[in-house]
Amino acid sequence: MKLHRDSADGTLLIQRYDSSGVVVAGETLRGSVVLTPQAVIGPWARDRDSLVAADFAALLEQAPGVVLIGTGKRQHFPAPALLRPLIEAGVGWEVMDTGSACRTYNVLASEGRKVLAALLFEE
DSSP: OBOOOOOTTOOOOEEEEETTEEEETTEEEESOEEEOSSOEEEOOOSSGGGOOHHHHHHHGGGOOSEEEEEESSSOOOOOHHHHHHHHHHTOEEEEEOHHHHHHHHHHHHHTTOOEEEEEEOOO
């Protein structure tokens, strides 16, 4: 699905997404990815079944205000113990399907929010 062009102020927005990845700043990123309005952080977990608490703790290095967790075609909540690092740090989080996470990320990034998208893809 095509979304938006990058903003004039340099904020990284998701231009397109499909079942295997996203396009950000004209670059196609396949597989899992962590994205902030300032940077593509890189790969994240292999898939939702391989997630561990350290994967969520690593997200805190970016000092996000809110973390959007895209879990593929459907919304799948991680075990509460995995989310503990975010909860203990007082960082807001939301779990949603990856398409919804991409769209929500663009809205929040466009508003200048300190958003981080941790996106998983199924293909």
